[in-house]
Amino acid sequence: MPAERKVCLSGSGLTKVFGFGRRKTVAVDHVDFSFYEGELVSIVGESGSGKTTFAKMLLGLLKPTEGEIYFQGKKRDISTQKKRKEYWKNIQAIFQDPYSSYNIFRKIDTVLLDCIHMRGGRGLPRAKKLEMMEEACSFVNLKFEELTNKYPFELSGGQMQRLMIARVFLLKPKILLADEPTSMIDACSRATILDELMQLRDEIGMTIIFITHDIGLAYYVSDTVYIMERGRFVEHGSADEVILRPKGAYTRRLISDVPKIYEEWDLSTV
Amino acid sequence: MSNVILEVRELTTKWVTRFKEDIYAVDHVSLKVEEGKSLGIAGESGCGKSTLALSLMGYYFPPLHYVSGEIIIDGQNITGMKPDDIRKSILGTEISYIPQSAMNALNPTQKVISFIEDVVQAHDPYKTKQEIYELARSCFETLGLPASVLQQYPVELSGGMKQRTVIATSVILFPKILIADEPSSALDVTSQKMVIKMLKNLMENGFIKSLIFITHELPLLYNVTDDIMVMYAGQIVEGGSAKQVVFDPLHPYAKGLMGSIIVPEQGQRNVKLTAIPGVPPNLKKPPAGCRFAERCKYVRPDCKVAPVPLYSANGGRAYRCILSEETLRAAYLREAQRDAS
Numbered sequence: 001m002p003a004e005r006k007v008c009l010s011g012s013g014l015t016k017v018f019g020f021g022r023r024k025t026v027a028v029d030h031v032d033f034s035f036y037e038g039e040l041v042s043i044v045g046e047s048g049s050g051k052t053t054f055a056k057m058l059l060g061l062l063k064p065t066e067g068e069i070y071f072q073g074k075k076r077d078i079s080t081q082k083k084r085k086e087y088w089k090n091i092q093a094i095f096q097d098p099y100s101s102y103n104i105f106r107k108i109d110t111v112l113l114d115c116i117h118m119r120g121g122r123g124l125p126r127a128k129k130l131e132m133m134e135e136a137c138s139f140v141n142l143k144f145e146e147l148t149n150k151y152p153f154e155l156s157g158g159q160m161q162r163l164m165i166a167r168v169f170l171l172k173p174k175i176l177l178a179d180e181p182t183s184m185i186d187a188c189s190r191a192t193i194l195d196e197l198m199q200l201r202d203e204i205g206m207t208i209i210f211i212t213h214d215i216g217l218a219y220y221v222s223d224t225v226y227i228m229e230r231g232r233f234v235e236h237g238s239a240d241e242v243i244l245r246p247k248g249a250y251t252r253r254l255i256s257d258v259p260k261i262y263e264e265w266d267l268s269t270v
Numbered sequence: 271m272s273n274v275i276l277e278v279r280e281l282t283t284k285w286v287t288r289f290k291e292d293i294y295a296v297d298h299v300s301l302k303v304e305e306g307k308s309l310g311i312a313g314e315s316g317c318g319k320s321t322l323a324l325s326l327m328g329y330y331f332p333p334l335h336y337v338s339g340e341i342i343i344d345g346q347n348i349t350g351m352k353p354d355d356i357r358k359s360i361l362g363t364e365i366s367y368i369p370q371s372a373m374n375a376l377n378p379t380q381k382v383i384s385f386i387e388d389v390v391q392a393h394d395p396y397k398t399k400q401e402i403y404e405l406a407r408s409c410f411e412t413l414g415l416p417a418s419v420l421q422q423y424p425v426e427l428s429g430g431m432k433q434r435t436v437i438a439t440s441v442i443l444f445p446k447i448l449i450a451d452e453p454s455s456a457l458d459v460t461s462q463k464m465v466i467k468m469l470k471n472l473m474e475n476g477f478i479k480s481l482i483f484i485t486h487e488l489p490l491l492y493n494v495t496d497d498i499m500v501m502y503a504g505q506i507v508e509g510g511s512a513k514q515v516v517f518d519p520l521h522p523y524a525k526g527l528m529g530s531i532i533v534p535e536q537g538q539r540n541v542k543l544t545a546i547p548g549v550p551p552n553l554k555k556p557p558a559g560c561r562f563a564e565r566c567k568y569v570r571p572d573c574k575v576a577p578v579p580l581y582s583a584n585g586g587r588a589y590r591c592i593l594s595e596e597t598l599r600a601a602y603l604r605e606a607q608r609d610a611s
Contacts, residue, residue: 047429047458141547156549157315186486188314191530191543213458216534220543243534255534257459259466259489261516262535267467 007073008207009058009175010034014067016053027053029231030067035175035224038205040198042218042239044254045228051211054228055179058209059093060084072174089118092173096180098160102152108163109148112136115170136166139203140196158189165196172204179211194221215251216258219243227251273305273344275480276326276365276447281339283325286332293553294337295321297504303447308473308481310495310512312488312527316550318504319484320370323451326482327365329356344446362393366445366478370452372436376424383420386439393443406442412475413438413468430461434468441477448478452485466494488531492516500524503550503561506580510587520589520598523562542609560592568593568601 016028027050035041045051056062058069060078069076071090078084095101102111112133116122121129137144140162152160161181168176178197182190198221201208212218218225218239225242227235229250235242246252259265278301285293295318303309313319321334328348330336340349343364348356361367369375377385386406390397407417415434424432433453441448450469454462472478483495491498491512498515500508500523508521519525529544548565551557557564559574566573573592580588583595591598 046460186315187488187530188486188527188546190532192545195543195545213460214532215459216532216538219534220532220538239539244536254459257463258534259487259493260533260535261489261492261531262533265493267463267470269463 005036005039007034007070008037008039009069009071009209011058011069012067014054014057014069015065016050016057016062017065027231028057028064031231031233033226033233033236035207035209037174037207038201039224040201040208040210040222042210042212042222042225043228044212044215044218044225046213046254049228050231051213051228052179053231055093055177055209055211058175058177059091060087089171090174091177092168092171092175093177093179094161094164094168094181096183098157098164098184099153101164102160104151104153106152107148108150108152108155109133111152111163111167112170115167119171132170136169137163139169139199140166141192142166156189158185158193161185161189161193162196165193165200169200169204173206175207175209176200177209177211180213181210182217183213190217197221214258215243215254227254272307274302274342275305275344276301276303276482277340277342278302278326279340279342281322281325281341282337283321283330284335284337285321286335287554291554294556295504295553296325297556298339299501299504299506301499301506301509303480303482305479306473307497308483308495310491310498311482311484311501312486312491312498312515313501314486314527314550317501319486319501320451321504322501323367323449323482323484326449327356327361327367329353329361358393362389362440362443362445364445365447365449366440366443367449368437368440368451368453370455372433372453373429373456375436376432378424381421381423382435382439386420386442389439389442406438409442409477410438412477413471428461430457430464433457433461433465437465437468437472441472445478447480447482448472449482450484453483454490455485455487462490466490469494488516488527489533500527503556504553505561505590506588507562507590508588510583510585514585514587520583520587520595521562521591522566522568522598524589525602560590568598 010033012032013030014028015030018025018027043051057064078087116129116132134144137147142159142162182193197208210221222239225239226233235248235251242251243255246255256266256269278299280298280300281296282294282298283296285295299322311319324334326341328341340347348360383406387399387402390402406420410417410419415438419435427435454465469481473481485491495512498512499506502523508515508519508524515524519528526546546565551561551564559576560578563569563573578590578592580590582588
């Protein structure tokens, strides 16, 4: 990792409160973070710890109750629809459920074509567009010839998730937010998707924020790990540091919850 | 020789599609589960794991059809029985099933207790509500669930709690064998561990005698079950004890599955995950020879000629590959050496 790292996305005192009065729920509680450019960051926590709320705030889908988000050193401004669209050119997301991520009325060609158009490729010749689409599909080991004239629901879950990565490859955003991209996919396709995410990071140099509840996945893919407990970041550091030498009790518990094969799996802790 | 709880001989079942095409999702599967043992079934999505689980119950409803084979539960052959008889006297009392989406299995307009009342009264209409409540309470408490859950609606429970409630409900009539079809795939790791602990408790407290556990997470299977069977395209391709299958797989597909294991242990970052390229074959027109041949690294011309039988190997294990044990082991060793250098 180079010495002078540029901060890509950072935030201070970010808070989200749902409800008020007696029914108040603090989902994200004054978190500070800074994600560097070209870094693969994992955010790990159990369900209900506020991971998805945090992700939605980063994406600009939820308005933070308090705190600020800084994008490339400047305060993020998404007050108008135009500015918001401009921001979304820089941040893209892959969601948990591939089956509900696509517009069911649109064919795969259209999905990919829209991405090219979003990047300002509307005036390109047809052959060039086809070539770009083919390149994106081959990046994720899908065959473009087999996908044309098909609808996304004709693919398997793993293939749909890979098509999502192909979209990101065409859009080339600065930040990719992957919210549990592998939790609904079986273990065999999972390896492919994780490898493709890492490849994407190396090729385009984008920042990837990988949200997961499985600390094993986080250890496999990420440079930096943030541990989230009840809306707070309780521990962060490099993957080796956090997972091999955990400081907090919560991190230790998360690690102990993942089934092991080389060590004894202690079931008595829950 | 301990008591065999479930024995399945050459079971074949098929799905019939709208266009009258037959899909043999379970193809000549034989298995045996002994008392106090648990069996794990692994495989990727679409390989027939869930169809096998449905078929094992002997309760077929279109589009799933029975073709051939026998299912024997504790000495009783249930293959020729009428669906109604099976529902009344087998399901719930002899064999019980936890569906994949157990989170949605509870009725949102009923309290948990009235759901349990339905289950119990379907088998014993003369039980009073008080008796059922006592039974449910003692069952829930033994399994580490608070009795207050009984008076709650499913929406008030968290995902892990719902899953555990469904498990407790499914064993309330003390079935001999429980089939758990991916009970933890929709849960986070902490709730998953609670579910696993509960399944282990069931065996220890004598609620069930044997367990069949279906999942695609191999580390989980390794920790839960005694034996593992690997399924591919409707067939069993490898079977053996958990240790044998995880650390010394024979079939190339099983070997490929082991390559996708991710654990938070030292050295994992340097391990290159090996995904299996390609997709499973279309079972409408299964290939003539080995079903894995299209994706196999060690494929030979004679692989694609005739169906491959299940060969038995040393240590009571079986595998479905025309290559011999020694050839396969040597090939894996060569591969490992090449990766290391």
